[in-house]
Amino acid sequence: MKYLDEYRDSGVARALAARIRARVTRPWTLMEICGGQTHTIMRYGLPELLPEQIELVHGPGCPVCVAPLELVDRAIEIASRPGVIFVSYGDMLRVPGSRSDQIRVKAGGGHVRIAYSPMEALKISAENPDRQVVFFGIGFETTAPANAMAVWQAKRQGLTNFSMLVSHVLVPPAMRIILRSPVNRVQGFIAPGHVCTVMGFKEYETLTAEFRVPMVVGGFEPVDLLEAIALLVDQLEDGRSELENQYSRSVTRSGNGPAQLVMREVFEVTDRQWRGIGPIPASGYRLREEYAAFDAERVFGTSDIRVQEPPECIAALVMQGLKRPVDCPAFGTRCMPERPLGAPMVSSEGACAAYYTYRRHTGAEATR
């Protein structure tokens, strides 16, 4: 097995779709949390394969999309300082700030670099002892261990010119916000397979019991997602609400112990502002006091930068499953990946960008 092609097999996908069709008797609204799963769903046109009773709505699991505008402004402020090399995952660099964007900082003489791993930023620090190297540490629980490890190693190596602008967010608190909303439409969740690879799924068992909502931990290939949907439909039609693990080749109940250990060592839970959603208590990580010397917000004193979100973007409603991207009047006209109004159109994993890129599958006639 190669653990990739097998899960893109069209015969298996059709068999799963047939099983779902045979089982479904009424409408169900399901949400996948993770932007990577949204991308697979749109790329492979899964909504077209499913019976029309199944509606898929897309969750807030895109870290670029939920990073608040003021954080982007803080990043730009730091990147513009002389002597700074600002290092980031590529997607985040395309998000416009309230007045400027990263690419313009680069053009204006700031040093901005794209990295695939936070460890590259450590290497850049070691190679440039006369510069301050700042890594933009964003992401969900999947990315937190890697970013934590970079900070831990920086401390061990005694690096004095490395810091991290941390904006880590957590999935379960955002799911609680969706489930507690009086206008919530979501009846079953595909839980994020890579977040659960790191964290395990005990927290999701708690959510399932607390809100009596079915949940299936799902993988990222089309067959994974169709199987997760089939399991959710089985539960909903039977009137059950349980936590099932479709992605058992990677996910265990307690998750990755060594990864959780380094996260706990470096990070502590904090309140976070979510773009479009607002403040959510205990919904993210910040660096612990012992690692304050590596906290870019303290090193550069940017925590007082505050800005308002633009009112035109309906990202908040899209990310809570209340609207589809194509319901937005700006979609594909005033808002597109080259000129985005909001972050879900910027990130390749944002729901709006996924609809725009694969719109042949969205059934959005007006935008074809």
Added chain:
Amino acid sequence: MCLAVPGKILEAIELGISRIAKVEFGGVTRHVSLDFVPDARPGDFVLVHVGFAISRIEEEEARRAYDALRELENEMPEDA
């Protein structure tokens, strides 16, 4: 962002306090940290995210689950 790609460990090297592996992804080889998968050995498949292996793929579990899906396909009536 949470993209993680399966790759096969070709060899593992101890590098100070870290274990680094050469991992092959469909013909392309990259260096990957094995710090979070201390049990992983050459020949194993790991899921890799931003330069770190975050899980060792459970081969037997994967095969069992996949065989069940194949069976579903074989049971599917011709007109479905």
